[in-house]
Amino acid sequence: MRLFLDFVPVLVWALLAVVLVGGMLFASWVLRPHVLQNSEKTSSYECGEEPIGPARIAYPYNYLVYTILFVVVDVMGAFLWLLAGSSFRLDVGVVWQVLVFVLIIMGGMGFAMKKLPETFLSGQETLTLYRKAKIERELKELETGGH
Amino acid sequence: MMQVDIWFEQLEFVLIAGIVIFLAWLALEHRDIVYAAFFFGFMASFVAGFYLLLEAPFIAGMQIAVYTGGISALIVFAVLLLPRAQDSSLETFASPRRRRIGLVISSLVGMLSAALALFFPWYETFSPDLPPLEFNLELLSQWLWSEHGIYVMMTALILLTAIVGAIAILQMDKAESLISIEGEFGIESVEEPIDDEASIEEPSEEVGNE
Amino acid sequence: MMVKRNLIRILIGAEIMGNGVNIALVAVSIYSPAFSFVGQGLIILVISVAAAHTALAMVLMLIYNRRYNTVDLGTPIALEDDEHV
Numbered sequence: 165m166r167l168f169l170d171f172v173p174v175l176v177w178a179l180l181a182v183v184l185v186g187g188m189l190f191a192s193w194v195l196r197p198h199v200l201q202n203s204e205k206t207s208s209y210e211c212g213e214e215p216i217g218p219a220r221i222a223y224p225y226n227y228l229v230y231t232i233l234f235v236v237v238d239v240m241g242a243f244l245w246l247l248a249g250s251s252f253r254l255d256v257g258v259v260w261q262v263l264v265f266v267l268i269i270m271g272g273m274g275f276a277m278k279k280l281p282e283t284f285l286s287g288q289e290t291l292t293l294y295r296k297a298k299i300e301r302e303l304k305e306l307e308t309g310g311h
Numbered sequence: 312m313m314q315v316d317i318w319f320e321q322l323e324f325v326l327i328a329g330i331v332i333f334l335a336w337l338a339l340e341h342r343d344i345v346y347a348a349f350f351f352g353f354m355a356s357f358v359a360g361f362y363l364l365l366e367a368p369f370i371a372g373m374q375i376a377v378y379t380g381g382i383s384a385l386i387v388f389a390v391l392l393l394p395r396a397q398d399s400s401l402e403t404f405a406s407p408r409r410r411r412i413g414l415v416i417s418s419l420v421g422m423l424s425a426a427l428a429l430f431f432p433w434y435e436t437f438s439p440d441l442p443p444l445e446f447n448l449e450l451l452s453q454w455l456w457s458e459h460g461i462y463v464m465m466t467a468l469i470l471l472t473a474i475v476g477a478i479a480i481l482q483m484d485k486a487e488s489l490i491s492i493e494g495e496f497g498i499e500s501v502e503e504p505i506d507d508e509a510s511i512e513e514p515s516e517e518v519g520n521e
Numbered sequence: 522m523m524v525k526r527n528l529i530r531i532l533i534g535a536e537i538m539g540n541g542v543n544i545a546l547v548a549v550s551i552y553s554p555a556f557s558f559v560g561q562g563l564i565i566l567v568i569s570v571a572a573a574h575t576a577l578a579m580v581l582m583l584i585y586n587r588r589y590n591t592v593d594l595g596t597p598i599a600l601e602d603d604e605h606v
Binding site: 225249262279 | 360470478
């Protein structure tokens, strides 16, 4: 109860953030000239071409692994943060436990460090990929004659 | 004075409980799944407020760091990586039989928790000797690391399993065209690689051509 | 959560239930007659394990998406004439 009262300023700050952002969005909505929803002005700009299909693309799966890595390191950080606030963190019995803990998780990170570079494209492969794509595009433009 | 104290505490609890339940309902039922993922992160922050009511300041901080900062980000990533999920026209409604079963089970759980919450004599079990809050972090770390340090090691192994499993199960390919590129290092390739950073990564084949 | 068919909503529902269990766990540590740190200590371990298993649940979801190209749970039944049946 007393702790909650200590943290009420955080709640007030969060509410203030929401109110401010909401207020700014509302003000811009009031000041905007209104556009009909289906008119040409609301379609996305594609340098003169007609946009086809929805704009949501699929990201490669590789980015998920970095997020998982972050979560694991975050949990490890929370454990170490708990230990850092104690007075016995430099005892011999505790230090080797912490060392084993950190080493286990860093072992996992080391495995990730070995496996993840296989998913990158090295410099040579990027170059050949670009060259191939460029040749393909030139062939297509030859066929279609500049659309 | 005691009356106002108890009344205020009940008001806080009801307020935060109401917000959390409302956000959780929104997170599950909103049509747009991006909204649902963000409502889940929002709800996790308010649950940290719950922990503050229960006199656990470190748990509140850990909840915000791990749940809102990590797991909520994971769910937003799931929404990002699966473009089919963002199509709200795919939400098919459950059959009436499923709905009835869900209603029965949820009412059972609701009655059980209502019985526990309202009829159990909670105030008698409230212990009068709580350690003061300044020592919470110290005592908690002593409990976790000194007395029960073995469980921390087991959690480290579980986290290790998470990393290794995620990388091993999820076969991340480079571009499929790279499989044939190995034999094409001819006259046009350079001796030295230009750079070894990740420049482009091709999307996997199933979601490339929508 | 039981009536939903979108995989991501099921994951969100499971996480919300896990949060509820965590709150009950912390409540145990205060409302027990002899105050001990069991509730608070256990919850640290539970939160970390939940983080790890949410990560793996997401990986499984991505594999499901790779196989069926959807996040609907009804597709393996709807495609009854699949060769893997």
